[in-house]
Amino acid sequence: MTYSRRHILQAAGAALAATALSNHAFAAERHFEPQVQGWRTFELTTTVKVAEAKGITRLWLPVPDLNTDFQVSLGNSWTGNATAAHLVSDAAQGGRMLYVEFADSVAAPTLALTSTVQTRNRAVDWSKKQPVHEDPALLKFNLQASELLPLDGIVLDTAKKATYGAQSDVEKVRAIYQWVVDSAYREPSTRGCGVGDIKALLESGNLGGKCADLNALFVGLCRSVGVPARDIYGIRVAPSAFGYKELGGNSASLKGAQHCRAEVFLKAYGWVAMDPADVLKVMRQETPDWIKDKTNPVAAPVNKALFGSWEGNWVGWNTAHDLKLPNYSRPGTLPFLMYPQGENASGRFDELAPDSFRYTIAAKEITA
Numbered sequence: 001m002t003y004s005r006r007h008i009l010q011a012a013g014a015a016l017a018a019t020a021l022s023n024h025a026f027a028a029e030r031h032f033e034p035q036v037q038g039w040r041t042f043e044l045t046t047t048v049k050v051a052e053a054k055g056i057t058r059l060w061l062p063v064p065d066l067n068t069d070f071q072v073s074l075g076n077s078w079t080g081n082a083t084a085a086h087l088v089s090d091a092a093q094g095g096r097m098l099y100v101e102f103a104d105s106v107a108a109p110t111l112a113l114t115s116t117v118q119t120r121n122r123a124v125d126w127s128k129k130q131p132v133h134e135d136p137a138l139l140k141f142n143l144q145a146s147e148l149l150p151l152d153g154i155v156l157d158t159a160k161k162a163t164y165g166a167q168s169d170v171e172k173v174r175a176i177y178q179w180v181v182d183s184a185y186r187e188p189s190t191r192g193c194g195v196g197d198i199k200a201l202l203e204s205g206n207l208g209g210k211c212a213d214l215n216a217l218f219v220g221l222c223r224s225v226g227v228p229a230r231d232i233y234g235i236r237v238a239p240s241a242f243g244y245k246e247l248g249g250n251s252a253s254l255k256g257a258q259h260c261r262a263e264v265f266l267k268a269y270g271w272v273a274m275d276p277a278d279v280l281k282v283m284r285q286e287t288p289d290w291i292k293d294k295t296n297p298v299a300a301p302v303n304k305a306l307f308g309s310w311e312g313n314w315v316g317w318n319t320a321h322d323l324k325l326p327n328y329s330r331p332g333t334l335p336f337l338m339y340p341q342g343e344n345a346s347g348r349f350d351e352l353a354p355d356s357f358r359y360t361i362a363a364k365e366i367t368a
Contacts, residue, residue: 030244031242033242034309034311034312036122039072039119040312042116042119043114043363043366045115045361047112048109050110050344053104053107055346056101056104058342059342060340061097061111062095062317063097063113063115063317064115064234071316073115074116078112081108081111082100083101084100085099085101087099090320095317095318096318098113099326119237119313121312122310122312126308134270134271139228142265143223147322148321150199151223154203155220158202163175163225169226169227169267173222173227173264173272174307179221181280184276185207185280186210190210193210193211193212193258194214196231198216212335213277214280215275216231216260218274219262228264229262229265231319232316232318233258233318234338235258235259236259236314237257237363238251239313240311244282246281246282246286248313252362254361254363255360257361260338261277261314274306278302278310315363322334328341328343340359342357
């Protein structure tokens with residue numbers, strides 16, 4: 001059988017049309033609308049087996065340190081052969097952690113930390129305005145500049161341009177949220193969750209990064225125009241109930257599941273959930289093709305929902321930045337505590353390489 005050029009083009013066109021129709025049908029089915037529902041209980045276990053003992057070994061492991069209307073920390077327990085282990089906090093920033101020390105006589109340092117926590121979805125009701133009182137000192141704290149969040153220069157200039165014409169705090173935050181979604185992008189090659197150096201990010205003109213970069217950019221821009229905002233550093237613990245593979249974690253193995261979210265304080269609503277970084281993650285990685293348009297049927301519901309809501313399949317560790325780890329031998333501060341930290345006489349462990357650090361994190365949902 002022979003085919004004319006016309007028949008070949010017709011067949012190719014039909015195939016493309018069928019593929020497009022199939023993709024559209026798949027995209028049209030996407031739905032993402034978290035609503036406040038019942039609590040879920042998770043046991044989150046971090047297990048460390050240090051590969052090579054050399055001198056004194058020290059570990060700093062984040063624990064859930066939030067007690068809010070969307071998360072309640074129920075307790076922590078640990079087992080292993082540590083010489084000493086106790087819960088501590090950074091005095092200035094408040095990030096809570098388990099500090100662990102193994103004497104140089106311990107041949108195979110091992111520890112398992114289990115944290116029990118309850119979570120649920122968050123969703124603001126934009127139709128209900130009611131003045132919310134918050135501790136002025138806390139609001140002031142979340143308006144301050146930090147080492148990686150300067151609030152002047154290019155940061156302030158960018159925020160002013162993004163919020164031009166906006167009057168209320170809600171209008172300013174919405175403008176900044178959409179500016180980040182429109183101007184930045186998810187860069188899969190970034191190690192870990194990024195660093196969060198927003199001045200360097202803006203000065204480079206290359207606004208690619210991951211959640212600790214992109215949500216830090218959002219937080220810094222909000223703070224610079226007078227809206228209290230903060231990052232919350234945590235980890236995804238379960239799949240998304242809405243079928244978005246990029247918005248959930250594999251409970252049995254949470255390697256690389258760390259995720260930084262954000263929230264802002266709005267006078268008529270209190271602390272409100274935000275996550276422009278996850279919008280950009282969906283746009284870049286949810287489908288085989290990079291989605292460049294936030295109105296795409298896959299991206300649109302996420303873009304809408306993550307301005308004011310998020311799923312309770314995630315556990316927040318803390319809101320601390322520029323931490324000083326107790327008994328840490330290196331100078332300076334840690335940008336944030338979202339990954340296990342460790343060191344011994346051979347040097348600092350690479351928290352972004354769990355296979356060489358030798359740690360695993362897993363979650364188990366507890367049902368009644």
